[in-house]
Amino acid sequence: SSELTQDPAVSVALGQTVRITCQGDSLRSYPANWYQQKPGQAPVLVIYGTDNRPSGIPDRFSGSSSGNTASLTITGAQAEDEADYYCNSRDSSGNPVAFGGGTKLTVL
Amino acid sequence: QVQLRESGPGLVKPSETLSLTCSVSGDSISDYYWSWIRQPPGKGLEWIGYVYYSGPTTYSPSLKSRVTISVDTSKGQFSLRLTSVTAADTAVYYCARTNYYDSSGSRLHASYMDVWGRGTTVTVSS
Numbered sequence: 001s002s003e004l005t006q007d008p009a010v011s012v013a014l015g016q017t018v019r020i021t022c023q024g025d026s027l028r029s030y031p032a033n034w035y036q037q038k039p040g041q042a043p044v045l046v047i048y049g050t051d052n053r054p055s056g057i058p059d060r061f062s063g064s065s066s067g068n069t070a071s072l073t074i075t076g077a078q079a080e081d082e083a084d085y086y087c088n089s090r091d092s093s094g095n096p097v098a099f100g101g102g103t104k105l106t107v108l
Numbered sequence: 109q110v111q112l113r114e115s116g117p118g119l120v121k122p123s124e125t126l127s128l129t130c131s132v133s134g135d136s137i138s139d140y141y142w143s144w145i146r147q148p149p150g151k152g153l154e155w156i157g158y159v160y161y162s163g164p165t166t167y168s169p170s171l172k173s174r175v176t177i178s179v180d181t182s183k184g185q186f187s188l189r190l191t192s193v194t195a196a197d198t199a200v201y202y203c204a205r206t207n208y209y210d211s212s213g214s215r216l217h218a219s220y221m222d223v224w225g226r227g228t229t230v231t232v233s234s
Contacts, residue, residue: 029155033220035153042202042227048220049210086153089218096166096219097206098219099142 003091004100012077012108020072022087022100030090032070034063038083047072074105082107110135112203120232126190130203130225133184134193137161141206142186143221144177146199154199158206159186195233200227
């Protein structure tokens with residue numbers, strides 16, 4: 001089982017705003033990263049260090065964190081944003097890498 | 109632009125050893141950590157471990173007894189060995205560059221995978 005917990009599925013209407021969350025005790029101390037994975041493709045980094053966006057990632061993607069919860073927000077979701085999203089950070093035991101179970105985003 | 113490519117057998121027999129190599133092109137292998145991550149069919153991502161370019165390794169506790177990750181800087185490659193495989197090791201295996209620094213050069217307290225290979229499917233079956 002993952003020490004980072006994500007909702008299995010979330011949906012959003014085209015053009016609306018959606019927040020995908022990741023919960024875990026380690027997030028009180030460590031920043032979260034977010035990855036987008038489309039079917040048959042490798043994951044792509046969309047947010048790192050809580051709220052940093054790599055070059056080439058649209059600015060509709062943003063990240064934040066409060067307490068034990070990290071969030072990925074997509075403002076004005078597009079059809080091409082339909083994908084699985086994974087959070088990652090350290091785990092609460094000090095291991096350097098843990099992944100959340102993933103959230104399947106459906107754009108209606 | 110750095111690119112990663114996984115290579116190795118697509119089929120491994122139960123109880124045998126899975127061996128994969130990741131070739132790094134477009135940039136030096138130095139100054140980074142290099143991870144292996146896997147994804148069983150229809151499931152989420154699982155971190156296997158990483159190696160620093162100079163050799164030190166850290167492994168997932170759940171796989172530590174069976175995993176070895178090594179690096180060959182002269183070839184720009186790093187490798188994964190997973191022993192005593194079972195059907196549960198069937199997965200897409202990804203290699204990824206693992207970074208601890210933000211764009212200003214400040215060190216973060218958690219790493220992130222900023223470049224991924226396309227992945228290679230490994231099936232464990234007799």
